[in-house]
Amino acid sequence: MGNFARIILAVCLLLPGLSQAHNVIGGVYAIGNTIEGEVGFSNGDMAAEGTEVTVTDAAGNELAKVFTDAEGLFAFEASQRIEHHFFANLSSGHVLELTLPADELPETLPGGAVVGTAQVKPVSANFSGDQVALQAMIEKAVAKQVKPLRQELAAYKEKAGLQDIIGGIGYIFGLCGVGIWWRERQKEKQREKDNASVS
Numbered sequence: 001m002g003n004f005a006r007i008i009l010a011v012c013l014l015l016p017g018l019s020q021a022h023n024v025i026g027g028v029y030a031i032g033n034t035i036e037g038e039v040g041f042s043n044g045d046m047a048a049e050g051t052e053v054t055v056t057d058a059a060g061n062e063l064a065k066v067f068t069d070a071e072g073l074f075a076f077e078a079s080q081r082i083e084h085h086f087f088a089n090l091s092s093g094h095v096l097e098l099t100l101p102a103d104e105l106p107e108t109l110p111g112g113a114v115v116g117t118a119q120v121k122p123v124s125a126n127f128s129g130d131q132v133a134l135q136a137m138i139e140k141a142v143a144k145q146v147k148p149l150r151q152e153l154a155a156y157k158e159k160a161g162l163q164d165i166i167g168g169i170g171y172i173f174g175l176c177g178v179g180i181w182w183r184e185r186q187k188e189k190q191r192e193k194d195n196a197s198v199s
Helices: 003-019 129-198
Strands: 024-031 034-041 052-056 062-067 073-077 084-089 095-100
Touching: 024 084, 024 095, 024 129, 034 084, 034 095, 062 073
Parallel strands: none
Antiparallel strands: 024 034, 034 073, 052 062, 052 084, 084 095
């Protein structure tokens, strides 16, 4: 089998794998006591509706199981200010593991001490319920605006990786082309030399 045929065979074997290559991406973020998350693929497809997401604490104790909606989104109501871990198995070896640090949850939630953060100040009795509602509305509005940015950023990071792969393949094809051209040129020179010696 010639070198050219080997190259074509290698390319044919690689192309189907590249067309299906994608990574699992996602994110979790707190909006008040609610932890919202999203699960999808780097090609823009979101997780199927009903995909199970297991929520655990830092020790691996299961806290709950939640499910994605049609847009690949899920929500979990935190009852403690602890580190939460999220695991989603999208089959075919696609597993997503996400972590939400405890310090991203409100200080009003009960929980263990958060390592590396300032001590929680006690809430005064004069603390107005209106301020709590206002803070919740602000967090929700900011999260609503940030969510698409997070999705775009994750997709951009994955897309840049795919572009690098495709660019690398193009570079390899270019080098193969130069090699084939060089080899043919050498063969042509040899033929001219052989023809000159025969004449």
